[in-house]
Amino acid sequence: MNVVQTPSITPPPSIYFVLPCYNEAEGLTQTADALSAKVVYLTSTKQISSGSRILFVDDGSKDTTWQIIQTLHERNRHLFGGVKLSHNRGHQNALLAGLMTAREHGCDAAISMDADLQDDVNAIDEFIEKFRSGNEIVYGVRSARKKDTWFKRTTAETFYKIFEWMGAETIPDHADYRLMSREALDALSEYHEVNLFLRGIVPTLGYQTSKVYYERGKRAAGESKYPLKKMIFFAIQGITSFSTKPLSFVTGAGLLSILIAFGMFIYVLASLGFGHTITGWGSMMISIWLIGGLIMLSLGVVGEYVGKIYMESKHRPRYRIETTL
Structure with missing residues (x-):
C-alpha cells in the first residue's frame, strides 16, 4: 500500500x-x-x-x-x-x-x-x-x-x-x-x-x-x-x-625616530668636516618636536590598550536592567 x-x-x-x-x-x-x-x-x-x-x-x-x-x-x-x-x-x-x-x-x-x-x-x-x-x-x-x-x-x-x-x-x-x-x-x-x-x-x-x-x-x-x-x-x-597592529606602529615609529636621529648625527659630523657653520637651533627644535610627538603618540596608543585591559580585568557588568515590560 x-x-x-x-x-x-x-x-x-x-x-x-x-x-x-x-x-x-x-x-x-x-x-x-x-x-x-x-x-x-x-x-x-x-x-x-x-x-x-x-x-x-x-x-x-x-x-x-x-x-x-x-x-x-x-x-x-x-x-x-x-x-x-x-x-x-x-x-x-x-x-x-x-x-x-x-x-x-x-x-x-x-x-x-x-x-x-x-x-x-x-x-x-x-x-x-x-x-x-x-x-x-x-x-x-x-x-x-x-x-x-x-x-x-x-x-x-x-x-x-x-x-x-x-x-x-x-x-x-x-x-x-x-x-x-x-x-x-x-x-x-x-x-x-x-x-x-x-x-x-x-x-x-x-x-x-x-x-x-x-x-x-x-x-x-x-x-x-x-x-x-x-x-x-x-x-x-x-x-x-x-x-593589535597599532602597537606595531609604535615600534615602527620608534625605529623611524632612531633613523632620523642617526641621520642628523651624520649631518652634524659632515658639517663639522666641511667647516660649515651650524646654527643648531632649528635642527634641534625639529628633532625635539619630532621625537616628542612620536613618544606621546606611542604612549597614547599603548595607553588605549592598557586602558582596555584595565576595564576587562575588573569584570564589571556591561549593563544593569532596572525594569522590564
Whole structure:
C-alpha cells in the first residue's frame, strides 16, 4: 500500500524587533506606528508568528523616552515591550541588552534597528525571507551613501578600509541593522568583553549569512546621537578592540625616530668636516618636536590598550536592567 506523505509546513518564526533608544522622545511614537504596522502585516500574511514583539531599550534617556515606552506597552501589551537600563551604557551595550532579553524570551530571531526610522522597515520582508531560507545572520547593507555629506562618506569609507587592512572582519556600509537567529544569539552570548563592537564581533560568529540592500532614510525627528566626537571614539573603539597592529606602529615609529636621529648625527659630523657653520637651533627644535610627538603618540596608543585591559580585568557588568515590560 502506498503511503502518501504530507509535507511538513514550517511554522512562522517568532521575531523580536530590538530598538535601542537614547533621548528619542520626539520621534518614538512615529517609529512605533510604522513598525507596528509592518509587524501586523507580516503576522497577517503568516511571515512571522503572533508571538513576535517590538522591544524598546531605554539607555538611560534624560527625556520622556521611557514614559512613551510605558504608554505604548499599556496601549498594546501583546506587541510592545520595554527594557530600561539603570544608567546610560552606550548604544552597543543597550543593543546587547535588548538582544539578550529577546533570547531569554525564546524568540526564533531578533532584528536590531535604529529608533529613528533611518533603517527602512520595508526591508524587513526580505530579512524574514532570507532567514526562513536558512540564513542565520542577515546584514542590512546601505545600497548608496548619496544622502551623506562628502566628509561623512569619505571618513566612513576610510574607516572600513583601515579596519580591513588591520586584519579585522567587518561588513562595509553595514551598521547595526541585522537579523540574528536564536543560534547566533546563543553564540553571541558567549562573548564577554566589556569593550563592545558588535559590527566586528558578529562577522566572527560564522554561520550562513546573507545581505539585504536598502536605502537609508532621514531621521524621523530629533538630532543624530552620533556627532563627530562620538564617531571618532567609536572608530577607535572598533580598531583597538579587534587589532593589535597599532602597537606595531609604535615600534615602527620608534625605529623611524632612531633613523632620523642617526641621520642628523651624520649631518652634524659632515658639517663639522666641511667647516660649515651650524646654527643648531632649528635642527634641534625639529628633532625635539619630532621625537616628542612620536613618544606621546606611542604612549597614547599603548595607553588605549592598557586602558582596555584595565576595564576587562575588573569584570564589571556591561549593563544593569532596572525594569522590564
